[in-house]
Amino acid sequence: MKSRDLIFIAIILAVVGGLYYLSTKNKAKPLSANTPEHLTVKAREDCLKCHLPETLAALELQHKHPGKWRDERVECLLCHTAPQGARAQYLKMQEVDKLANLIRSERIRNKRK
Numbered sequence: 001m002k003s004r005d006l007i008f009i010a011i012i013l014a015v016v017g018g019l020y021y022l023s024t025k026n027k028a029k030p031l032s033a034n035t036p037e038h039l040t041v042k043a044r045e046d047c048l049k050c051h052l053p054e055t056l057a058a059l060e061l062q063h064k065h066p067g068k069w070r071d072e073r074v075e076c077l078l079c080h081t082a083p084q085g086a087r088a089q090y091l092k093m094q095e096v097d098k099l100a101n102l103i104r105s106e107r108i109r110n111k112r113k
């Protein structure tokens, strides 16, 4: 391999690495599962009851929050994802439902005997 090719490969790797690094920076944190309300709340009005606009404005001034939170058409959940637990909880609810149906149909069958 020529040294020119090696330099070319090195440049490609640097660019890809740099883009990857940038994509990990400044990501909106997912909601934590510690706060029970995080599992149910969806609307930005409800988020703003706990995360007061004054606090977010202060964070924005320190360049720790994008200004987009002010836009009423943009839900907070567009950037912040719901906690992991929310999905697990939903799946659990589906399982309980299935189980309940199974028991119900089993009972009906037993009665017919």
Ligand code: HEC
Residues within 6 Å of the ligand: 029, 030, 031, 032, 033, 034, 035, 037, 038, 041, 042, 043, 044, 046, 047, 048, 049, 050, 051, 076, 077, 080
């Ligand atoms: C009942 C009050 C309450 C509501 C409603 C609420 N939060 Fe929170 N949130 C908290 C508290 C308290 C914390 C800090 C403790 C924690 O991490 O759970 C927090 C932490 C966070 C964090 C930081 C997590 C971290 O890892 O640092 C984000 C992001 C967040 N909330 C976003 C939201 C969004 C978006 C909504 C609306 C969908 C929302 N919260 C609704 C009380 C609330």
Ligand code: HEC
Residues within 6 Å of the ligand: 026, 027, 028, 029, 044, 047, 048, 051, 059, 063, 064, 065, 066, 068, 069, 074, 075, 076, 077, 078, 079, 080
């Ligand atoms: C355009 C995307 C976007 C929207 C919309 C948005 N956020 Fe954020 N938020 C971010 C990013 C990015 C960070 C992390 C910034 C950082 O860590 O430097 C953040 C950080 C936070 C934090 C954590 C601050 C800390 O102390 O670490 C809270 C709380 C939060 N946002 C709440 C909200 C609430 C409530 C709303 C809706 C009113 C909202 N965000 C809307 C992108 C967004």
